[in-house]
Amino acid sequence: MTRIGVVTFPGTLDDWDAARAVRLAGAEPVSLWHADADLHAVDAVVLPGGFSYGDYLRAGAISRFAPVMGSVVDAANSGLPVLGICNGFQVLTEAHLLPGSMIKNDHLRFVCREQVLSIENIDTAWTRDYTRDERITVPLKNQDGQYVADERTLDELEGEGRVVFRYSGVNPNGSRRGIAGITNAAGNVVGLMPHPEHAVEVGFGPDGAKGPRTGTDGLRVFTSVLHALVG
Amino acid sequence: MGRVVVDVMPKPEILDPQGKAVAGALPRLGFVQFTSVRQGKRFELTCEGPVTDEILAAAREAGEHVLSNPVIADVGAASAAEAARPDV
Numbered sequence: 001m002t003r004i005g006v007v008t009f010p011g012t013l014d015d016w017d018a019a020r021a022v023r024l025a026g027a028e029p030v031s032l033w034h035a036d037a038d039l040h041a042v043d044a045v046v047l048p049g050g051f052s053y054g055d056y057l058r059a060g061a062i063s064r065f066a067p068v069m070g071s072v073v074d075a076a077n078s079g080l081p082v083l084g085i086c087n088g089f090q091v092l093t094e095a096h097l098l099p100g101s102m103i104k105n106d107h108l109r110f111v112c113r114e115q116v117l118s119i120e121n122i123d124t125a126w127t128r129d130y131t132r133d134e135r136i137t138v139p140l141k142n143q144d145g146q147y148v149a150d151e152r153t154l155d156e157l158e159g160e161g162r163v164v165f166r167y168s169g170v171n172p173n174g175s176r177r178g179i180a181g182i183t184n185a186a187g188n189v190v191g192l193m194p195h196p197e198h199a200v201e202v203g204f205g206p207d208g209a210k211g212p213r214t215g216t217d218g219l220r221v222f223t224s225v226l227h228a229l230v231g
Numbered sequence: 232m233g234r235v236v237v238d239v240m241p242k243p244e245i246l247d248p249q250g251k252a253v254a255g256a257l258p259r260l261g262f263v264q265f266t267s268v269r270q271g272k273r274f275e276l277t278c279e280g281p282v283t284d285e286i287l288a289a290a291r292e293a294g295e296h297v298l299s300n301p302v303i304a305d306v307g308a309a310s311a312a313e314a315a316r317p318d319v
Binding site: 010049058061065077093094099100101104145148149150174 | 241243244246248249252297298300302304
């Protein structure tokens with residue numbers, strides 16, 4: 001069975017939900033500890049959301065120096081699929097696996113809402129089970145969610161098709177060009193601010209077409225990587 | 232004991248939401264003299280012995296690699312602080 005590692009840092013909140021999403025997608029979740037550099041032969045890694053190290057210094061800034069991150073960076077550069085969600089996305093930018101950074105929401109308030117995203121790149125390891133320009137709804141909850149990068153970097157991301165998820169309808173945090181998630185050039189490393197792992201099971205997700213809390217649009221992020229690994 | 236001060240400020244082209252909020256609050260309290268505010272961070276690094284050129288260089292390097300993220304912030308010059316005050 002495909003083994004997907006889920007990293008826990010001090011202050012991580014969503015590791016259990018991420019592990020649950022991995023299991024519902026049909027893979028075996030493997031807990032990885034921030035202080036252990038051993039990736040335990042996993043086939044992919046998820047950096048989940050939360051407030052690692054209390055967001056001290058900057059969101060994700062201290063986690064980047066955790067022993068496990070040295071191994072994650074090396075493995076990602078060799079093609080290991082890595083997904084960073086929310087705080088995990090912030091860790092990926094601090095580790096220079098993805099460009100840009102996140103600063104405080106432009107309106108300065110914590111935001112928690114069911115957010116519509118459009119999927120603009122379905123060639124990454126984490127989005128191949130979607131269709132291009134598909135609209136999905138997943139929860140979004142963040143304080144430092146405003147994606148920023150210089151204009152040249154933004155043009156490069158757009159030109160190379162590396163904007164994977166874009167906020168649809170509302171830009172909830174002032175992110176440049178409505179960017180919600182991006183990928184590296186190789187397509188194996190993806191980071192996004194919203195939370196697909198909270199929309200994987202009927203009864204617990206956002207409202208969906210079949211009624212309240214029936215939305216499971218996030219599940220295909222996790223099935224995508226299974227198909228990427230066997231394909 | 233020596234002390235080095237490193238200032239980290241948001242880049243000018245990055246909108247500083249916190250500074251903007253502070254700028255909005257000042258006139259409400261009667262401080263109408265100020266047209267804008269930028270909010271940064273000040274780090275005080277303490278070392279054994281005096282602040283040498285090597286210590287300053289190390290503080291500058293720490294500023295660029297750890298204390299700031301070059302995408303969103305600039306590091307001011309690292310400078311030796313006046314006589315270190317006792318930590319409380």
